[in-house]
Amino acid sequence: MLGKQTVTAVVMILCLSLNQSIAIGGDPDPSGREAQEYNQELIRVKAMEESFTSGPTNDLSKYEKFIDEIQNTWSQRNKEYYACLMLVACGPLGSGRFKGDRQQYELARKYALSALENPDAIPLTLELELTGHVMTLTIGPNAPKDEDFAECREKDVKVRLHAWKRLIDALDPNWDNESLSVHVPLPLGVSGGSGMSPKNIKDDALRTKYESDIKENKKKIQKHAEQYKLRLWLKTFPKRSENYIIQVYSHSPYNIEELKKSLSDYAVDEKTKKRILDAVIKNTREIQKE
Numbered sequence: 001m002l003g004k005q006t007v008t009a010v011v012m013i014l015c016l017s018l019n020q021s022i023a024i025g026g027d028p029d030p031s032g033r034e035a036q037e038y039n040q041e042l043i044r045v046k047a048m049e050e051s052f053t054s055g056p057t058n059d060l061s062k063y064e065k066f067i068d069e070i071q072n073t074w075s076q077r078n079k080e081y082y083a084c085l086m087l088v089a090c091g092p093l094g095s096g097r098f099k100g101d102r103q104q105y106e107l108a109r110k111y112a113l114s115a116l117e118n119p120d121a122i123p124l125t126l127e128l129e130l131t132g133h134v135m136t137l138t139i140g141p142n143a144p145k146d147e148d149f150a151e152c153r154e155k156d157v158k159v160r161l162h163a164w165k166r167l168i169d170a171l172d173p174n175w176d177n178e179s180l181s182v183h184v185p186l187p188l189g190v191s192g193g194s195g196m197s198p199k200n201i202k203d204d205a206l207r208t209k210y211e212s213d214i215k216e217n218k219k220k221i222q223k224h225a226e227q228y229k230l231r232l233w234l235k236t237f238p239k240r241s242e243n244y245i246i247q248v249y250s251h252s253p254y255n256i257e258e259l260k261k262s263l264s265d266y267a268v269d270e271k272t273k274k275r276i277l278d279a280v281i282k283n284t285r286e287i288q289k290e
Contacts, residue, residue, distance in 0.1 A: 038081040041070060045085060049092050060098035064107055075114060079121040083130060086115040090133045103142040108133040109152075116159055124166055128233055131163045135244070138251045146253060153248045154258060160241040161266035167233055175227040180220065184213040238272075245276055250283035 048066055052058045067089045074082040092098075093108035112133035119127045136152040137143035144152055183195040187206045198214070201207040249259045259280060263273045 045088050052097050056099050058098050060102050083115040083122040083126045086111045087129055127163045134159045150253050157245050164241055165266045172227055184217045246279045249280045254284050
């Protein structure tokens with residue numbers, strides 16, 4: 001008998017369930033043909049990753065060809081499935097497990113951006129995860145220069161600002177850390193253990209009421225889990241995004257006006273906007289002095 005639990009315990013359990021749902025695409029009909037095809041494709045991608053040897057010894061061109069085939073097959077189909085596949089495919093590209101001089105981070109960026117072409121069509125958590133692969137180098141032989149870098153930078157920042165704004169907009173200001181019950185109370189006059197199946201209630205009216213209460217409780221717990229998870233993202237995503245924005249706009253070619261416009265277009269709050277702009281202006285002045 002579980003009884004009342006703290007919301008943290010309940011939400012952590014449900015977050016695991018939500019993560020699993022996202023991992024398989026969150027499709028409401030997992031027996032559907034497209035869902036079956038997606039799950040088979042996901043198994044293939046994971047099997048490819050498991051086949052890699054340790055160290056920078058694997059063939060990047062072979063892996064790129066493999067992911068391109070998946071991209072060609074799925075990019076015009078279920079957007080959530082495609083985004084999930086690209087997210088999993090991007091994982092090995094940040095692991096340093098490929099040989100040669102080709103830039104694996106550029107590939108990760110390319111695939112992540114392809115899944116983010118219409119970010120509002122995929123779950124927010126997927127957008128936040130994919131955004132982590134949208135990065136442009138500022139130093140090194142593979143780093144883009146001048147206008148190429150400026151173009152990449154603007155895109156990277158807008159991708160982050162879109163996800164950031166969507167995260168803020170998704171937060172429920174009325175959400176609180178209340179206690180939740182895993183199981184709803186049984187209807188008055190019904191005896192049995194906590195969590196009893198509605199099938200065990202013979203009275204039609206009482207059974208219908210009990211089933212309705214269970215559905216409502218599940219919705220409430222799911223919303224709580226979603227809000228809890230968003231607040232975990234809120235602890236890390238804005239700060240990481242801010243640091244990245246400051247970094248890339250502190251690199252030439254300098255364009256503070258473009259940055260101002262992007263921050264305004266995505267409704268970044270004035271305090272954060274000022275902090276970012278002040279840091280970029282300070283950094284660029286110091287660099288130019290040197």
